[in-house]
Structures are given as structure tokens and as C-alpha cells.
Amino acid sequence: MVQLDLVWKAALALTGLGMLFGALLAVAFRFFRVEVDPRVEELLEALPGSNCGACGLPGCEAAAEALAAGEAPPDICKAGGPDTTAAVARILGVEAETGVRRVAHIRCRGGESLSPSLAFYQGVNSCRGAMLAAGGGKSCPYGCLGLQDCADACPVNAISFGEEGVREVVIDRCTGCGICEEVCPRGLIEMVPAARRVLVRCNSRYTGKKAVSLCKVACTGCRRCEKVCPRDAIRVRDGVAYIDFERCDDCGECAAVCPTDSIQIWSTLPGHPHKGEFTVPPKARKKKASGPGHEKEGGSDSCAGEGPGED
Amino acid sequence: MSELWRYFLLFLGAALVYNILLIRFIALCPFFGISNRMETSIGMSISVIFVMVMATSVSWLAWNYALEPLGVGEFLYIPSFILVIASLVQFVEMVIKKASPPLYKAMGIYLPLITTNCAVLAAATESVKPGFFTKLNIAYHYGFLESVIYTMGVAVGFSAVLIVFAAMRERIELAPVPKFFRGVPIAFMAAALFSLAFMGFAGMFKL
Known part of the structure; x- marks a missing residue:
């Protein structure tokens, strides 16, 4: 037996709830609205959105806010490169000199045969860990230890093993964010112009x-x-x-x-x-x-x- | 048995014995998605506790004052609770954004995520809709306070497991794990063992 009244009641219940909550939200929006610079939304669209933090701000949203407030230069986003800088400059209505694309460069090529190990390091697969254990065992105290730190830190997987276990940068993947530069305990990595x-x-x-x-x-x-x-x-x-x-x-x-x-x-x-x-x-x-x-x-x-x- | 003691057991049962993540396997997506870093899992946990309790409170009102009197709760509970949760999260987000920008910064990213979190719907449904989930060996009367306490138990259980699991995963990151187990596979295994351990809570108390 079909209970027709249930149909009406169901419609009533859902419509009622929907309208109630809709009205509540509309009222709440009047009271709780926060005025936001409309450019922030646009800037957020233009930024890469990977929240890599290379700009030194916590995520792309913070960067967008800083840009809109004029606290950050238009080329703040290193990961986005010239395209992003151009888009940001367009939104902000300023002229920006497009930054030079930079890539990471690892200042070491001394693998095992060139700079032999004095000791074998066994432990956490991290250069910073190896540094704590008597410098990691490599004979050159300034050279690449070839462990995981920079590769792990890289948000775009641009660091791989090169010749003889020394780290190497995959140039076309590198966004030049500079995170690896900071994690390398030996300060081996520098950001160089890609050209x-x-x-x-x-x-x-x-x-x-x-x-x-x-x-x-x-x-x-x-x-x-x-x-x-x-x-x-x-x-x-x-x-x-x-x-x-x-x-x-x-x-x-x-x-x-x-x-x-x-x-x-x-x-x-x-x-x-x-x-x-x-x-x-x-x-x-x-x-x-x-x-x-x-x-x-x-x-x-x-x-x-x-x-x-x-x- | 005093009423207070019963509430305490209700809380404990929801948090441990029928832990939403490890015993009932609900909300596994945030469990694996968020748990790789301690910071994010703490942020998520706080947001989940907050939203779950709010959602259950409003769902309880919707059930007892709208759905049940009309006699349509039996088949309308899912759409109405989803409606409740979605609007509530919107509302909470708005209020927090206005009232406390720092809190919004800390919780803001997780709030929209929680809208689609099945654990919130599960907790709201089983604590509000009679007969939906009756495995707890405790007399459950579906009163307002009871529902809120039960939900709080679910949320705290979720948070505790999420945070402990995040700590575990941070250590696994540094452990010498065989190559093909690294990352998610070893996390799944750890979760399975963790779940086995939680099964030890089964039948911890009976009332």
C-alpha cells in the first residue's frame, strides 16, 4: 500500500530543513562575512598551489595574501617561474621583471672511487644523521654523502643518484625552490641560473x-x-x-x-x-x-x- | 550503576572497544591521507572532534524535532544528516574565520575536508537513529547528552589513533624498511597490526 502522505511529509521535511539551513547560512553570512581582497582569490588561482613553501611563507594562500597586501614582490613564487610571475604581475597591475629561472646545482662529483670512504656508515638513511655519526665516513668532509636528505626534501623528485652515488639534479624537473639548499648539511647545493x-x-x-x-x-x-x-x-x-x-x-x-x-x-x-x-x-x-x-x-x-x- | 559511570563506559566503548578506525574501518581515507605528518594529524583531530560533536547535536535536533514527528526519518536520515553536516561545517567555517583568524589558519584546511568525512555521518547516524548501531553492551537511550558523549568518544578514539599512527609513521619513515614495502604498504601493515592490538579491547566490559 502506498502511503501518499509520506511523500508530502518527506518533501516537507527536506525542503524545510534545506530552507532553514539556507536561511541560517544567509543570515550568518551577513554577520560573519570577512571582507577579503578579491585579488587574493585570483592570485591563488595563478599560483601553483603546491604549497612548497619556497617563498618562505606558509603555503600559497599566505603568499597570495602577502602579494595582495603588497608585502611581497611579484616574483616571490620561485616554483612557478616566469609564467607565474607574469600572471601575478598582471593581476596586481604592476610591471615585474621576470626572474631568471634558477636550478639547483650540487657542488660535488667525488664518488666512491674518487673520494673513498674511510668508514662505512650504517644507520638512518639521512645525510644529517650521517653527519652526526663522525661526519659520515667519507674522506672529503665537504663532499656529497649521497644519502636521502635532498632527494626526500625535493617536492618534485628532481634529485637522483648520479655517478657513483653522488646526488645529481634532473634539470628539467627542478623548479628552483631552494629547499634542498637548506637541508643539505654540507651546504653543497647552490641555486644557479638555468642558462x-x-x-x-x-x-x-x-x-x-x-x-x-x-x-x-x-x-x-x-x-x-x-x-x-x-x-x-x-x-x-x-x-x-x-x-x-x-x-x-x-x-x-x-x-x-x-x-x-x-x-x-x-x-x-x-x-x-x-x-x-x-x-x-x-x-x-x-x-x-x-x-x-x-x-x-x-x-x-x-x-x-x-x-x-x-x- | 550510576548514570555517570554509564556515561564513562559509553565514552570508553565508543573510543576504544568500537574504535571507528581500527575496529570498524570507517574513515580510512583521512587515516592514511593525513597521518604522514604529526602536525596535520593534530590539526585534523581537533577539527574532527569539534565538527563531530556539533554535527551530532544538530542531527539529534533534526531527528527528534523534524524527521521523527513527521515519520520520515527511516528513509530520509541520510540526506537530512548530510544536509545538516554540510551546512554546519559552512557555518562553523564562517564563524571561525570571523572570530579567530589564527584558529581558522590552523583548522581551515581541514574543515571542508571533514564535510565529506564518512566518520562524521556515521557517528551522527548511529548515535541519533535508534537501532542503527547496537553493538555496545550498554543500555543506550538516544538522549541528547548520551548522543553527544557517544560522539565525543568516537571522535576522541579517531583522534587518538590518528595521532599515534602519525607518530608511528614518522618513525617508520626513518626505519630500514625493505624497498618494496616503503611508504604506503608498510603503513597498511602497521595499521593492520595496530588494529589487531585494538581487538584486544573487545569484551573489556559488559553491562
């Missing part, structure tokens, strides 16, 4: 023979690169070379004279703008090798650390 090709691949503060004894491809602080650089863009500080990316024009002179190949040139594969490998210009190097004088001919291992600029 730059010539990079220093060592972080060893030791100079001369000491540096080479710990790692065969260490920067010895010989200052040959400094002398050869036509634009004064490379400087040795604390025993290791640093490139001033504002001045560098990728000429590669420094890589050509580096006795230990710790300065290298990133050459992209044809057709793959983000894939490539580090190389050293061989021809120029031979020419220079006979230049400075009292230096043996031969492999980089034997002549390293004997340079005239060593001090």
Missing part, C-alpha cells in the same frame, strides 16, 4: 695536496681559473672557486685550465634542452697545461695541487 653552463663541481675548502689527497677531483684553490677569466667572474674564496653568475658568459676558459677538472661545462644533448652531461674542453686544456711552467704533463691526478697559484 649558465660553466659550473664548479667541488666544495672542498682544503687547498693543494691536502685537497687532492682526500678527493682526486677536488678544487685545490690554485687560482688559475681566476687568472684566466677574461671577465673577472670567478673567485677563489676559502680554498674553493665560486662563479659570479652575473658576470660569467660561459666562455669556459676556467674549465680549460682547471687542473683537477673541478670546473666543468654542462653541454646539452642536441634536441634535449634539459638533458646533457658535464664535459671538460680537452684541447684548450692541453695547451694551457704547458703554459704556467713547472708542471708535469699527464693526468689531472699527478699535476693537481702543484699549481703556481697555490697558497
